[in-house]
Amino acid sequence: MTAVSIRVRYAETDQMGIAHHAEYFAWFEVGRTELLRAHGLTYRDLEKRGVHFPVVGTEARFLRPAFYDDVLEVRTEVAGLSGARITFAYEIYRDGTGPIATARTEHAAVDTEGRPHRLPADVRARLG
Amino acid sequence: MTAVSIRVRYAETDQMGIAHHAEYFAWFEVGRTELLRAHGLTYRDLEKRGVHFPVVGTEARFLRPAFYDDVLEVRTEVAGLSGARITFAYEIYRDGTGPIATARTEHAAVDTEGRPHRLPADVRARLG
Amino acid sequence: MTAVSIRVRYAETDQMGIAHHAEYFAWFEVGRTELLRAHGLTYRDLEKRGVHFPVVGTEARFLRPAFYDDVLEVRTEVAGLSGARITFAYEIYRDGTGPIATARTEHAAVDTEGRPHRLPADVRARLG
Amino acid sequence: MTAVSIRVRYAETDQMGIAHHAEYFAWFEVGRTELLRAHGLTYRDLEKRGVHFPVVGTEARFLRPAFYDDVLEVRTEVAGLSGARITFAYEIYRDGTGPIATARTEHAAVDTEGRPHRLPADVRARLG
Numbered sequence: 001m002t003a004v005s006i007r008v009r010y011a012e013t014d015q016m017g018i019a020h021h022a023e024y025f026a027w028f029e030v031g032r033t034e035l036l037r038a039h040g041l042t043y044r045d046l047e048k049r050g051v052h053f054p055v056v057g058t059e060a061r062f063l064r065p066a067f068y069d070d071v072l073e074v075r076t077e078v079a080g081l082s083g084a085r086i087t088f089a090y091e092i093y094r095d096g097t098g099p100i101a102t103a104r105t106e107h108a109a110v111d112t113e114g115r116p117h118r119l120p121a122d123v124r125a126r127l128g
Numbered sequence: 129m130t131a132v133s134i135r136v137r138y139a140e141t142d143q144m145g146i147a148h149h150a151e152y153f154a155w156f157e158v159g160r161t162e163l164l165r166a167h168g169l170t171y172r173d174l175e176k177r178g179v180h181f182p183v184v185g186t187e188a189r190f191l192r193p194a195f196y197d198d199v200l201e202v203r204t205e206v207a208g209l210s211g212a213r214i215t216f217a218y219e220i221y222r223d224g225t226g227p228i229a230t231a232r233t234e235h236a237a238v239d240t241e242g243r244p245h246r247l248p249a250d251v252r253a254r255l256g
Numbered sequence: 257m258t259a260v261s262i263r264v265r266y267a268e269t270d271q272m273g274i275a276h277h278a279e280y281f282a283w284f285e286v287g288r289t290e291l292l293r294a295h296g297l298t299y300r301d302l303e304k305r306g307v308h309f310p311v312v313g314t315e316a317r318f319l320r321p322a323f324y325d326d327v328l329e330v331r332t333e334v335a336g337l338s339g340a341r342i343t344f345a346y347e348i349y350r351d352g353t354g355p356i357a358t359a360r361t362e363h364a365a366v367d368t369e370g371r372p373h374r375l376p377a378d379v380r381a382r383l384g
Numbered sequence: 385m386t387a388v389s390i391r392v393r394y395a396e397t398d399q400m401g402i403a404h405h406a407e408y409f410a411w412f413e414v415g416r417t418e419l420l421r422a423h424g425l426t427y428r429d430l431e432k433r434g435v436h437f438p439v440v441g442t443e444a445r446f447l448r449p450a451f452y453d454d455v456l457e458v459r460t461e462v463a464g465l466s467g468a469r470i471t472f473a474y475e476i477y478r479d480g481t482g483p484i485a486t487a488r489t490e491h492a493a494v495d496t497e498g499r500p501h502r503l504p505a506d507v508r509a510r511l512g
Contacts, residue, residue: 010417010427011278011410013271015175015324020267021183025150026395033394033453043394044453047143055149059187065242068271069417069428114193138289138299139282139406141399143452148395154267161266161325171266172325196399197289197300271431277439278409303399311405315443321498370449 001077002035008070018065025058028090028103031076035088039126051117053086053107060103070094078127084109084116086127129205130163136198146193153186156218156231159204163216167254179245181214181235188231198222206255212237212244214255257333258291264326274321281314284346284359287332291344295382307373309342309363316359326350334383340365340372342383385461386419392454402449409442412474412487415460419472423510435501437470437491444487454478462511468493468500470511 012023036043043053066072073093080087087106091099111117140151164171171181194200201221208215215234219227239245268279292299299309322328329349336343343362347355367373396407420427427437450456457477464471471490475483495501 007414009410010270010413011276014266015269015271015273016180016182017271018182021186022150022153022267025153026393029394030391042453044451052144054144054146054193055190057187057189058149059185061185062183065182067428069426135286137282138285138398139404142394143397143399143401145399150395154265157266158263170325172323195300197298272436272438274438277442278406281406281409308400310400310402310449311446313443313445314405315441317441318439321438 001075002031002038003073003075004031004034006030006072006074008066008068008072010068013068018067019070021060021062024060024062024092024101024103025105027072027074027092028076028088028105031074031090032088032105034074035076035078036127041123041126046123049120050112051120051123052110052112052114054110054114055105056108057106058103060101062101063098064100066092066094066100072100079104080106081119081124081128084118086119129203130159130166131201131203132159132162134158134200134202136194136196136200138196141196146195147198149188149190152188152190152220152229152231153233155200155202155220156204156216156233159202159218160216160233162202163204163206164255169251169254174251177248178240179248179251180238180240180242182238182242183233184236185234186231188229190229191226192228194220194222194228200228207232208234209247209252209256212246214247257331258287258294259329259331260287260290262286262328262330264322264324264328266324269324274323275326277316277318280316280318280348280357280359281361283328283330283348284332284344284361287330287346288344288361290330291332291334292383297379297382302379305376306368307376307379308366308368308370310366310370311361312364313362314359316357318357319354320356322348322350322356328356335360336362337375337380337384340374342375385459386415386422387457387459388415388418390414390456390458392450392452392456394452397452402451403454405444405446408444408446408476408485408487409489411456411458411476412460412472412489415458415474416472416489418458419460419462420511425507425510430507433504434496435504435507436494436496436498438494438498439489440492441490442487444485446485447482448484450476450478450484456484463488464490465503465508465512468502470503
């Protein structure tokens with residue numbers, strides 16, 4: 001599990017006075033960027049090698065709202081790994097209490113033209 | 129079912145050259161805004177009456193990418209309605225072929241302070 | 257001048273209860289996409305030809321707020337055109353009263369590697 | 385001058401392969417949030433006291449692109465302060481070389497109803 005801290009931006013709030021649910025997906029993306037880095041990979045380099053991980057599915061639960069200027073912890077882990085698929089799981093915490101959100105994102109590994117592409121062996125070895 | 133057309137904005141793309149998955153949640157929101165309007169309600173007025181529908185859960189499948197300047201059709205329907213919960217289902221189409229994305233969003237009805245709030249009778253009658 | 261109508265999305269609001277100023281830049285981008293189309297060009301095709309228009313400067317005035325579900329008219333025109341530069345000017349209207357926002361964006365024409373690139377003759381002829 | 389570090393998110397890129405210019409305005413907002421904090425204020429508390437700083441104007445220059453996963457430094461200072469107006473100036477740096485972007489944002493101080501509101505004395509004292 002890799003943890004990264006983010007602070008809720010004003011631009012991420014909506015007129016309900018809370019962080020808009022769509023913004024969480026950018027935070028999850030920060031979470032998986034840092035998980036890869038913690039495993040000796042960068043998604044920037046993976047893309048340069050022609051490996052892309054578009055999101056093909058997601059599910060998320062928003063248990064309690066997040067507010068402007070809150071400091072949140074995004075915890076990310078690999079929840080599944082197969083030939084050309086990878087699934088990440090996320091929990092977002094504030095103040096050590098139970099999670100305020102949980103989610104999973106499922107990704108297909110594709111090449112630069114969007115065709116399915118087997119995950120490189122070194123990526124599988126580092127994340128497996 | 130209510131259909132609304134949107135055109136993919138440049139700002140909605142990412143460096144993979146496709147619309148970023150987080151943007152779809154703004155499109156789904158446009159879909160439910162228009163569904164409510166088609167049933168004689170506006171979410172703007174509901175909020176003025178103190179009724180808010182924060183998203184408490186979602187699941188989405190991204191089946192094929194959407195590209196800048198694509199014209200998409202967002203089809204929205206009420207998939208579930210109970211005392212203080214409402215679920216919407218979405219399909220996004222391009223060019224009449226099968227959907228490029230499907231999703232559901234589940235909402236709690238809450239008051240301005242975020243407390244659970246039974247859906248007003250007129251809302252239930254119009255959407256039920 | 258080319259006019260295009262947009263409706264303020266819920267995701268575009270912030271906790272001040274108004275459309276967030278950063279969102280206007282996506283609307284201006286919609287404005288110039290439609291201006292190009294009205295002149296027989298599409299920015300999608302320009303990019304396929306290797307011509308890109310990154311924003312190198314902007315100035316904007318936000319005169320009155322825009323609210324969720326407002327229908328706005330974005331009016332765009334070419335304000336300047338030189339060898340490898342193009343400037344667009346914008347006004348946003350609601351309800352026919354004076355503009356609620358005005359702006360300019362200045363763009364460099366660059367190739368796919370980001371190097372300065374003279375505007376193609378047909379683009380200059382159509383926009384000049 | 386207050387400096388804060390941000391890392392470019394994947395969601396902030398566009399299909400030109402660079403951070404989209406609209407995203408910089410969220411970064412500038414992070415910059416002024418941190419400037420206020422460094423001066424013993426939080427914008428969250430200011431809003432609770434009924435003081436809001438909507439953006440009424442901006443100008444920005446984008447000198448060099450920013451890329452996904454870049455670590456940037458946003459430097460913010462108060463460039464002007466009068467009865468009910470405040471102007472911030474920004475520079476964004478990467479790697480210690482010259483700035484990649486510069487900007488100013490001008491804000492009106494307003495109350496919760498959007499009416500002009502003189503800046504509280506303590507705010508003026510801390511920022512002046």
